[in-house]
Amino acid sequence: MLWPFYLALRQLFPSGRWFPFFTVISILGVALGVALLVVSTSVMGGFGYQIRQMIVDTQGEVQLRAYGLLYEPETVLDEVERVPGVAAATPFAEGVAMLEFARKPAFPAVQGIDLERAEAVVPLRHFVRAGSLDALDDDSVILSAPLAQSLGVRLGSRIDLYSPLLLERLKGDQVVMPRELEVVGIFEIGHQQLDNALVLVTLRTMQELYGLGDAVHGINVKLAEGSDPDAVAARINTVLAAEGRPAQARSWLDANEDFLFVLQLEKNMIFFLLTFIIVVSAFSVASSLLIAVVRKTREIGLLGALGAQPVAVALCFCFQGFFIGVLGTGCGLGLGLTFLHFRNDVVRLFTELTGSEQVLARFYQFSQLPSHTARGDLVLIVICAVVISTLAGLLPAWRAARFKPVEALRAE
Amino acid sequence: MPDDFHNDAPPLPESASATPTTADVAAPILEARDLHKAFASGDRQLAVLRGASLRVATGESVSIRGESGAGKSTLLNLLAGLDAPDSGTVHWQGLAARLRPGVSGGARTRALASLRGIIFQSFYLIPEIDALANVRLAGAICGLPRKEAAARARELLARVGLSERTRHLPAQLSGGERQRVAIARALVAAPPLILADEPTGNLDEHTGDAVVELLLNLCRERQTGLVLVTHNPAHAAKCARQLTLHDGLLA
Numbered sequence: 001m002l003w004p005f006y007l008a009l010r011q012l013f014p015s016g017r018w019f020p021f022f023t024v025i026s027i028l029g030v031a032l033g034v035a036l037l038v039v040s041t042s043v044m045g046g047f048g049y050q051i052r053q054m055i056v057d058t059q060g061e062v063q064l065r066a067y068g069l070l071y072e073p074e075t076v077l078d079e080v081e082r083v084p085g086v087a088a089a090t091p092f093a094e095g096v097a098m099l100e101f102a103r104k105p106a107f108p109a110v111q112g113i114d115l116e117r118a119e120a121v122v123p124l125r126h127f128v129r130a131g132s133l134d135a136l137d138d139d140s141v142i143l144s145a146p147l148a149q150s151l152g153v154r155l156g157s158r159i160d161l162y163s164p165l166l167l168e169r170l171k172g173d174q175v176v177m178p179r180e181l182e183v184v185g186i187f188e189i190g191h192q193q194l195d196n197a198l199v200l201v202t203l204r205t206m207q208e209l210y211g212l213g214d215a216v217h218g219i220n221v222k223l224a225e226g227s228d229p230d231a232v233a234a235r236i237n238t239v240l241a242a243e244g245r246p247a248q249a250r251s252w253l254d255a256n257e258d259f260l261f262v263l264q265l266e267k268n269m270i271f272f273l274l275t276f277i278i279v280v281s282a283f284s285v286a287s288s289l290l291i292a293v294v295r296k297t298r299e300i301g302l303l304g305a306l307g308a309q310p311v312a313v314a315l316c317f318c319f320q321g322f323f324i325g326v327l328g329t330g331c332g333l334g335l336g337l338t339f340l341h342f343r344n345d346v347v348r349l350f351t352e353l354t355g356s357e358q359v360l361a362r363f364y365q366f367s368q369l370p371s372h373t374a375r376g377d378l379v380l381i382v383i384c385a386v387v388i389s390t391l392a393g394l395l396p397a398w399r400a401a402r403f404k405p406v407e408a409l410r411a412e
Numbered sequence: 413m414p415d416d417f418h419n420d421a422p423p424l425p426e427s428a429s430a431t432p433t434t435a436d437v438a439a440p441i442l443e444a445r446d447l448h449k450a451f452a453s454g455d456r457q458l459a460v461l462r463g464a465s466l467r468v469a470t471g472e473s474v475s476i477r478g479e480s481g482a483g484k485s486t487l488l489n490l491l492a493g494l495d496a497p498d499s500g501t502v503h504w505q506g507l508a509a510r511l512r513p514g515v516s517g518g519a520r521t522r523a524l525a526s527l528r529g530i531i532f533q534s535f536y537l538i539p540e541i542d543a544l545a546n547v548r549l550a551g552a553i554c555g556l557p558r559k560e561a562a563a564r565a566r567e568l569l570a571r572v573g574l575s576e577r578t579r580h581l582p583a584q585l586s587g588g589e590r591q592r593v594a595i596a597r598a599l600v601a602a603p604p605l606i607l608a609d610e611p612t613g614n615l616d617e618h619t620g621d622a623v624v625e626l627l628l629n630l631c632r633e634r635q636t637g638l639v640l641v642t643h644n645p646a647h648a649a650k651c652a653r654q655l656t657l658h659d660g661l662l663a
Contacts, residue, residue, distance in 0.1 A: 003552040006545075007538070014540035015581055302536045305494055306553045306597075307525020406494040409536070 004312050008319035011292065023324070026288045029281035030328025031335055034385050037274045038336030041377045043343075044267040046370030051263065054189060055252050060090075060121045060220030061229045064236060064249040069215035076245060077117075080219060083235045085227035088120035091216040093206040098162040099199065100178070101151045108147055108197040110161075112206020112216075121222040124187070124200070131155045131185030138208075142185035142200040157183045161201075163209035179209060218247070229253050271377075278385050282392035285324050289317055289396035300400050301408025314397035321393020325386040332385070333378070343369045440505060441527075441604045441637050442468045442491060447500035448660075449486055460486050461497070462660030468605060471635040473628060475648035478657035484641045487657060488609050491639065493524045504528075506604070526554045529598025529606045531627070533613035535590040537582040543569060543593045544578040547600050554601035561600065568596035572626060588619035595627055605637040612644060624650065 012023045070076060073091045080089045093112040098105055115136060118124055125133050129145055136142055141161070143153060153159060160178035170176055181201070189195055207213065223232055229251030236249035253260065293300065303313055339346065347369045449461040460483035468474055478484045489495040491502060504527050507520075529550075537546050544565055551561030569578050572592035582590055591611055598606050608627065612620030624640070624647045631638040640651055648654050655662045 003549055007541070007549065010538075010540045010545070015542060298536060299538055302532075302538070303553065304521070305492070305525075305530055305536075306550050307522040308553045309521060312553075404495075406489045409494075409532070 004316040008316045022288045026285045026324045027328045029284045031331035033277040033281045034329050034332025035336035037381050042371045042373040045372040048263040049372035050370045061223045062221040062233045065218040066247040071215045073216045085232040087224045088222045090117035090121040093217045101159045104151050108199045110199045112203040114203045121220050127187040129188045135184035138205050140184040141181040144195040144198045145188040146195050148186045165211045282388045286392040293396045293400045297408045297411040300403050301405045304405030310401035314401035317397035318393045322390040325389025329385040340371045440467045443503045445501050448498045464662045468637045473638040473651040474653045475640045475651035476655050482657045526601045529603045531598045531608040531611045533610040535594045542579045547597045550597045551600040564600050572596050591623050608640045
């Protein structure tokens with residue numbers, strides 16, 4: 001071990017002292033900064049990750065939408081499924097309908113799904129909280145949990161569904177009879193906006209409600225592992241154009257480009273702003289080391305008198321900044337990851353104390369605090385913290401290296 | 413927590429630790445000529461040294477006495493290379509041989525440090541490390557390999573009577589013990605000359621006598637030269653040659 005390295009460690013952690021105050025304070029400063037950075041980037045990453053996952057889970061990785069209606073969906077499905085990179089595809093029809101139960105109306109979005117194909121593309125079964133997806137047929141419906149709760153609907157309840165097609169019949173002075181459907185399931189995606197206003201029915205029911213015949217509104221596509229969504233969407237568009245289909249495929253990245261950009265921008269801004277916490281803690285490291293330089297002036301002079309070169313003396317203080325950075329980063333990572341592990345307990349405790357249990361779900365769309373720690377983010381945080389702390393040791397190191405031994409030894 | 417360190421610099425040449433030959437005995441290790449040094453005192457210059465000259469032969473012990481403020485410490489700093497004279501020269505035998513062409517000022521500092529050990533009145537031990545590490549650190553700074561520095565440090569601490577106190581921090585040692593550690597530290601790189609600046613100044617008379625006796629014995633048995641700055645006439649009398657610094661001149 002080089003002697004500046006050894007001496008740096010010993011000056012930070014002198015023998016026989018369990019609590020080196022200056023060292024602990026400096027390490028704590030860096031640790032808190034790193035912990036905050038880890039928690040905030042992970043939570044921001046979690047929001048982003050959940051939103052991305054929810055988009056993929058509900059729309060597929062590529063969504064093909066018709067300009068109007070897409071006829072001969074089976075033929076188009078065959079064409080799409082033959083495109084390299086496509087793992088599965090499922091047609092859908094969608095629209096808005098009026099739903100009534102016990103004289104309570106609601107206006108949810110209704111999605112008609114092909115039960116045989118849908119599960120290969122979107123993990124619907126994963127979201128069902130009560131009842132069963134298997135029970136869904138042309139005379140039944142699955143509601144989102146908040147919608148079922150607001151209407152007072154339970155499994156087995158029968159609801160009335162009025163489609164816009166009925167308005168056409170009203171114009172023709174026909175008797176309007178709503179479609180009566182039995183509630184066979186209740187689902188919860190976990191996203192407030194979708195959960196509030198979504199109803200799942202079979203594709204055939206939706207086609208009947210909207211008078212679509214065999215046509216659909218689009219196709220959701222699941223990709224093979226590792227496929228690039230943009231590239232596959234482009235290949236599907238080439239096929240669609242060649243076959244003269246009035247539709248366009250867009251990857252989820254492309255369709256939500258602005259939203260994803262804002263998410264990434266928010267995350268980057270938070271990272272950038274919180275990095276200043278580490279910079280501030282680096283100032284505390286620098287000030288602690290500067291105090292150490294002043295306190296140890298005679299020792300620095302002694303090192304010079306013993307033959308130590310100025311660069312070696314400077315290294316000793318640079319190493320101290322480096323050690324503080326490494327230890328502070330390690331502690332901060334531990335602290336941050338521990339907090340993330342217990343984040344929901346902490347948030348629950350906090351919301352119970354402040355009586356704001358509903359606020360999180362209402363305003364932040366999620367029932368639990370999400371977290372997604374990207375390895376790249378952690379690497380960046382570690383590098384930033386260690387480099388900034390080491391740089392904080394440069395000023396004290398430069399000052400120590402400038403001491404002339406004879407003057408330093410005379411210092412009081 | 414590491415308990416070990418070494419220097420990646422190459423080991424010192426053999427001449428640094430070798431016992432001088434008979435032919436070397438009379439050769440000067442250090443020759444200072446016509447040293448002048450003045451310090452600014454308000455708006456005038458206060459001349460401290462006015463042409464001091466000194467020649468120390470291999471294995472020779474020289475005492476320097478003088479009144480407080482006579483410039484003894486200033487002279488010692490110039491001899492040690494810690495400060496530069498306004499005029500005059502300090503020539504170290506072997507220094508040129510230790511420096512290859514083009515070496516930096518830092519390398520010169522280290523080469524010079526291996527030619528002389530310094531003992532201070534206030535010991536100046538590093539408080540965060542134990543006695544053994546203090547001695548080894550000086551060896552490492554002078555470029556001794558790790559194992560050699562450790563072996564020499566243990567041997568010297570045993571020689572100064574501190575073999576049972578090697579793991580004690582400076583704060584856990586008495587004044588006399590600290591100065592013994594400082595003596596071991598000064599000798600660890602086996603320099604041909606020791607410069608001691610009032611090494612008994614902070615010790616009681618009995619301890620001071622013992623420390624000086626130890627220092628002289630060690631220098632004698634290792635054929636190491638000694639320049640001893642002291643106020644104590646009895647300590648000065650134990651050296652082979654006694655000089656007095658008066659009016660900036662050595663006599």
